Amino acid sequence: MDVSGLVDTATGRQSRAIYSSEELYRQELERIFGRCWLFLVHTSQIPEAGDYFRTFMGEDDVIVIRQKGGTIKAFLNSCTHRGNRICRSDRGNAKAFTCNYHGWSFAPDGSLSAVPLEKEAYFGELDRSRLGLVPVAHVAEYKGLVFGCFDADPPSLEDYLGDAKFFLDVWLDAMPGGTSLVGETQKMVLASNWKLPVENVCGDGYHLGWAHAGAMRAVQSLDLAGLSVGNSSTDLDGGLSVAGLNGHMALTSLDGVSGYAFYPKPKPMLDYLEFNRPQVIERLGKVRGEQLWGSQINITIFPNLQFLPGLNWFRVYHPKGPGQIEQWTWAMVENDMPAEIQAAILDNQCLTFGLAGLFDNDDGDNLAACTEQSRGWRTAQMDVFTNMALNRSGPREGFPGDIAAGLVSEHNQRYFYRRWQEHMQADNWAGVPTYNINSVVAEETINA
Amino acid sequence: MLESGVAPMSTESVTGLTQRLYHEARLLDAERFEDWLEFMCNDVTYRMELKRRRFRADRSPPAAVGVGVVFNENLARLKLRIDRLRSGFVWAEDPPNFVRRVVSNVEVERADAENEAIVHSVIVIHRNRIDGLTRVLTAGRSDRWRMHADGWKLAAREIALDHAVLPDSNINVFF
Ligand code: FES
Ligand SMILES: [Fe+2]
Numbered sequence: 001m002d003v004s005g006l007v008d009t010a011t012g013r014q015s016r017a018i019y020s021s022e023e024l025y026r027q028e029l030e031r032i033f034g035r036c037w038l039f040l041v042h043t044s045q046i047p048e049a050g051d052y053f054r055t056f057m058g059e060d061d062v063i064v065i066r067q068k069g070g071t072i073k074a075f076l077n078s079c080t081h082r083g084n085r086i087c088r089s090d091r092g093n094a095k096a097f098t099c100n101y102h103g104w105s106f107a108p109d110g111s112l113s114a115v116p117l118e119k120e121a122y123f124g125e126l127d128r129s130r131l132g133l134v135p136v137a138h139v140a141e142y143k144g145l146v147f148g149c150f151d152a153d154p155p156s157l158e159d160y161l162g163d164a165k166f167f168l169d170v171w172l173d174a175m176p177g178g179t180s181l182v183g184e185t186q187k188m189v190l191a192s193n194w195k196l197p198v199e200n201v202c203g204d205g206y207h208l209g210w211a212h213a214g215a216m217r218a219v220q221s222l223d224l225a226g227l228s229v230g231n232s233s234t235d236l237d238g239g240l241s242v243a244g245l246n247g248h249m250a251l252t253s254l255d256g257v258s259g260y261a262f263y264p265k266p267k268p269m270l271d272y273l274e275f276n277r278p279q280v281i282e283r284l285g286k287v288r289g290e291q292l293w294g295s296q297i298n299i300t301i302f303p304n305l306q307f308l309p310g311l312n313w314f315r316v317y318h319p320k321g322p323g324q325i326e327q328w329t330w331a332m333v334e335n336d337m338p339a340e341i342q343a344a345i346l347d348n349q350c351l352t353f354g355l356a357g358l359f360d361n362d363d364g365d366n367l368a369a370c371t372e373q374s375r376g377w378r379t380a381q382m383d384v385f386t387n388m389a390l391n392r393s394g395p396r397e398g399f400p401g402d403i404a405a406g407l408v409s410e411h412n413q414r415y416f417y418r419r420w421q422e423h424m425q426a427d428n429w430a431g432v433p434t435y436n437i438n439s440v441v442a443e444e445t446i447n448a
Numbered sequence: 449m450l451e452s453g454v455a456p457m458s459t460e461s462v463t464g465l466t467q468r469l470y471h472e473a474r475l476l477d478a479e480r481f482e483d484w485l486e487f488m489c490n491d492v493t494y495r496m497e498l499k500r501r502r503f504r505a506d507r508s509p510p511a512a513v514g515v516g517v518v519f520n521e522n523l524a525r526l527k528l529r530i531d532r533l534r535s536g537f538v539w540a541e542d543p544p545n546f547v548r549r550v551v552s553n554v555e556v557e558r559a560d561a562e563n564e565a566i567v568h569s570v571i572v573i574h575r576n577r578i579d580g581l582t583r584v585l586t587a588g589r590s591d592r593w594r595m596h597a598d599g600w601k602l603a604a605r606e607i608a609l610d611h612a613v614l615p616d617s618n619i620n621v622f623f
Contacts, residue, residue: 364617
């Protein structure tokens with residue numbers, strides 16, 4: 001289906017059909033979830049051989065398994081005999097996966113290791129070597145984040161991430177010990193199209209003061225972006241909306257402490273930041289070490305991964321039809337953080353953006369209603385708008401990307417829909433443009 | 449029945465505690481949060497841990513930093529949640545939703561402390577929220593109640609939510 005008329009990034013307009021059309025959704029499964037690198041698991045979640053983690057790529061159920069020798073493979077979680085799901089546990093450690101239906105058994109490397117009555121019923125004619133679990137075409141890791149890709153010929157993961165790595169490294173590579181995801185998966189069903197939470201977190205500083213006014217009132221210290229309740233007086237220059245990072249984007253404050261300053265007992269965290277800042281500056285350079293590490297940052301990796309240093313939540317959205325998602329959230333920590341700080345982060349993440357999150361609980365109904373109001377005969381023909389602060393972006397010294405000043409802007413959302421449109425229009429990766437706008441070669445980085 | 453070998457609590461205690469659970473449910477249904485807080489001990493703990501779904505024979509070790517929680521509240525944090533709900537800015541609760549709690553399977557046991565009791569129960573929270581949208585949340589609860597001069601007060605509540613995936617977009621309710 002031609003989507004050239006459904007999104008206009010020059011004026012900031014989207015057709016509501018993109019949130020409700022079954023046909024467009026099937027096309028998204030093929031051209032976005034079937035083509036892009038998708039987040040699978042953090043290496044910290046499957047540290048030992050035989051550790052596995054179940055997740056989804058689009059609507060495909062996938063099992064990710066740590067191999068002997070340390071590599072990571074991913075397979076469709078579907079038996080090659082008659083298609084049954086082979087694993088119903090969320091995660092764990094296993095020597096083999098035995099299908100519940102007829103008992104075929106698969107080794108962690110995906111090979112079909114045992115078939116009941118193989119000699120008697122199959123007369124020894126079954127070619128087990130051709131009936132292993134179907135692997136995800138590509139699996140690659142970037143500094144702890146493991147991604148999978150169904151496409152036969154994608155760009156490398158590093159190229160796919162492009163200049164978003166500038167921001168990714170502020171979390172993943174600031175400290176030498178790396179990072180972990182902690183706690184069980186916080187899973188929630190939302191009656192929302194998958195694009196709506198992504199566009200919300202990728203750029204929507206506008207909603208904070210109003211949608212979350214109740215939580216902000218109650219938790220004065222959680223005035224996340226210097227926005228006061230009701231959006232009445234906003235510090236519009238308090239940060240940057242950064243896009244043009246090959247389809248990815250970041251929303252960041254620049255003070256180096258705002259991510260942690262709002263915690264109920266921030267002292268140990270602020271001490272940790274100040275103690276370690278010199279080495280972070282050494283590792284990432286002055287701009288990132290002084291202005292970004294410790295700041296509240298929203299990072300979006302297209303299409304469905306978002307994580308927020310500071311609030312320290314890490315999230316993927318799994319589509320379940322045009323009008324439904326499962327939202328999966330974890331807390332994230334730096335491994336160099338003392339145990340008390342890690343525990344406080346997990347607790348605070350659950351309090352603010354968990355299943356009963358003081359802030360997170362404000363968003364679901366808005367996203368669901370925007371979805372539902374795109375489904376009517378008349379509303380499906382209407383448009384919605386991301387046209388705030390058009391044509392007010394540009395380069396900024398020391399940062400990559402096309403940058404709009406402030407956290408209240410719809411700059412990033414326009415780039416998100418631009419990327420969506422580019423993928424939906426392209427038959428394959430050859431038709432998808434690469435752009436890292438205002439690329440900076442970070443002068444003092446060890447990560448080049 | 450009670451675990452074998454445990455002497456039962458007096459009928460008076462059982463009735464009193466059961467009535468307290470029902471009363472608590474009615475206060476919460478009516479959003480009488482401040483009245484509900486009157487039944488909390490000052491050192492109350494109110495917790496709901498995240499759920500796991502694992503094979504019975506799973507061999508993986510427990511989570512290093514902890515499994516994470518849905519609720520991990522003390523009195524101040526319960527008040528914080530109530531402050532939010534009372535702010536007049538929680539749009540998901542306005543108009544108010546139709547919420548009804550059903551409390552059942554009440555079992556009262558002696559606790560180690562003379563003035564305390566362990567109370568097990570099941571709670572079903574029925575919520576009718578937007579137009580016809582109805583969600584039902586089910587959980588088991590294990591409480592520790594403490595006798596004060598003015599009656600039983602809640603000292604600790606462990607809530608086990610029976611949903612691996614939360615079937616709603618918020619938990620703006622207490623269990
Ligand atoms: S479907 Fe799995 S063994 Fe038959
Ligand atoms: Fe929000």
